[in-house]
Amino acid sequence: MEEKIKIAPSILAADFSQLGIETQAITKAGADYVHVDVMDGHFVPNITIGPEVIKDLRKCTELPFDVHLMIAPVDPFLESFVKSGADIITFHPEAGPNTQKTINIIKKLGIKVGLSLNPSTSIEVLDPLIDCLDLILVMTVVPGFGGQTFLDNQLIKIEKIRKLIDKSGKNIELEVDGGINFDTAPKAISAGADVLVAGTATFNGGPQNYASNISKLRNG
Numbered sequence: 588m589e590e591k592i593k594i595a596p597s598i599l600a601a602d603f604s605q606l607g608i609e610t611q612a613i614t615k616a617g618a619d620y621v622h623v624d625v626m627d628g629h630f631v632p633n634i635t636i637g638p639e640v641i642k643d644l645r646k647c648t649e650l651p652f653d654v655h656l657m658i659a660p661v662d663p664f665l666e667s668f669v670k671s672g673a674d675i676i677t678f679h680p681e682a683g684p685n686t687q688k689t690i691n692i693i694k695k696l697g698i699k700v701g702l703s704l705n706p707s708t709s710i711e712v713l714d715p716l717i718d719c720l721d722l723i724l725v726m727t728v729v730p731g732f733g734g735q736t737f738l739d740n741q742l743i744k745i746e747k748i749r750k751l752i753d754k755s756g757k758n759i760e761l762e763v764d765g766g767i768n769f770d771t772a773p774k775a776i777s778a779g780a781d782v783l784v785a786g787t788a789t790f791n792g793g794p795q796n797y798a799s800n801i802s803k804l805r806n807g
Contacts, residue, residue: 592805593782595620595653595762596797598644599635599733600786606640610647613789616797620653620675622764622784624733625668627658630682631731638664638671645672653722653784655703655764657730658682661689669696677701677724677762680712690719701762705730706738710747717755722782723748727775728765733786737766742778749779773807 596618601609610621623641628634641652651674658664659682668676676693680686680702693700701722704710706729713723725745728735745763752759763775764784772783789800 593619595622596789597622597786599624600790607647612794614648623654630659631657638667642671675699722760724762737771745778
């Protein structure tokens with residue numbers, strides 16, 4: 588029996604005036620993770636939220652918090668995000684200065700670690716690191732803003748990483764983020780994705796539609 592596809596709604600697309608209620612709503616609707624996009628206006632051209640908001644949202648759900656750090660530097664902020672309630676921290680190798688060191692810090696803090704690959708990032712960056720990872724995130728848009736169009740040219744990258752994961756024998760989740768909707772979700776799944784990050788497609792139509800949106804994304 589195949590494992591079900593996990594859906595990680597990105598709260599970047601939620602109503603920020605009601606983030607707690609929105610988080611409870613996606614929990615009730617069947618989400619598997621809560622995907623939290625953290626942007627600093629430096630590493631990417633947008634500013635979102637920090638540890639204090641995550642800390643308050645932690646009270647609203649028991650779902651794992653999948654925290655995607657699009658910030659630089661990363662290391663000085665890791666402990667605060669873990670203390671705020673992150674269950675998985677994903678970061679970009681371009682954030683530097685030492686990817687292995689950052690992985691080690693996250694592991695030592697006792698949570699799962701993921702590495703995020705931008706459309707321009709080569710999969711070769713994974714070669715010395717794959718045995719240390721719990722999750723690999725493939726960006727199918729250039730990160731910074733929600734609601735962008737899915738980049739079909741990243742499907743080959745997803746397929747190649749799927750093969751790398753299978754060859755490694757490790758229990759590593761393959762997550763895809765960017766432009767995921769009812770049309771593109773099946774493409775990502777066919778290419779090998781385990782987890783789909785979906786913002787606009789999840790939150791479209793209001794809370795009464797969240798459960799059906801999540802089901803459609805998961806099952807096509």
